[in-house]
Amino acid sequence: QAAAYAELAVVPADEIAPKPKRADHTWAGALPLAGLTAWQGLVRHGALQSGQRVLVHAGAGGVGHLAVQIAKARGAYVVATTSPGKLDFVRKLGADEVIDYTKGDFTSQISDIDLVLEPLGGDHADRSLKVLKPGGVLVSLLNVNDATRADASSRDIRLERMSVVPDREGLLELAGLIDAQKLAVHVARTFPL
Numbered sequence: 001q002a003a004a005y006a007e008l009a010v011v012p013a014d015e016i017a018p019k020p021k022r023a024d025h026t027w028a029g030a031l032p033l034a035g036l037t038a039w040q041g042l043v044r045h046g047a048l049q050s051g052q053r054v055l056v057h058a059g060a061g062g063v064g065h066l067a068v069q070i071a072k073a074r075g076a077y078v079v080a081t082t083s084p085g086k087l088d089f090v091r092k093l094g095a096d097e098v099i100d101y102t103k104g105d106f107t108s109q110i111s112d113i114d115l116v117l118e119p120l121g122g123d124h125a126d127r128s129l130k131v132l133k134p135g136g137v138l139v140s141l142l143n144v145n146d147a148t149r150a151d152a153s154s155r156d157i158r159l160e161r162m163s164v165v166p167d168r169e170g171l172l173e174l175a176g177l178i179d180a181q182k183l184a185v186h187v188a189r190t191f192p193l
Helices: 025-045 062-073 084-093 124-129 146-154 168-179
Strands: 053-056 077-082 097-100 113-118 132-140 158-161
Touching (some): 025 132, 025 168, 053 062, 062 077, 062 084, 062 113, 084 097, 124 132, 124 146
Parallel strands (some): 053 077, 053 113, 113 132
């Protein structure tokens, strides 16, 4: 059963982790899906290394705001795209460069990127190839067309299409980042049950 609206549930032990000590229940509830998506995209699929240049699209979004912080905590130089009203928010998350996507194409503003986390779809994957250096990695949360795959291959870029899966190791690292005050979950609003 995929339902989770219950006081108790039976879950395989390798799919869960204790709540971070510094997280309230709102943060703890918001963290797993978005946090694991960001962590798996950067770490498992992207093989993120300290010192790499990382581009996070939608840096103020649910996945993006966590990806910015995770990449910074792992020693990356982080570039993020966002809307004009969220530039300061993304800077405060730790992004080294923030690009207002309404002020021109990001491909003319950055280059030499090692890893792109792309949650948007459309032509973002194709355009992201232009900023990646050879040997770079494009991690997309959505399907990528065959032409983009062929272009990636011709540029010596590894293209990874990912879907998040339950992951105790990832949850434990995320909890550690929260407890070390290197990761904060931003919840826009809550609703009564």
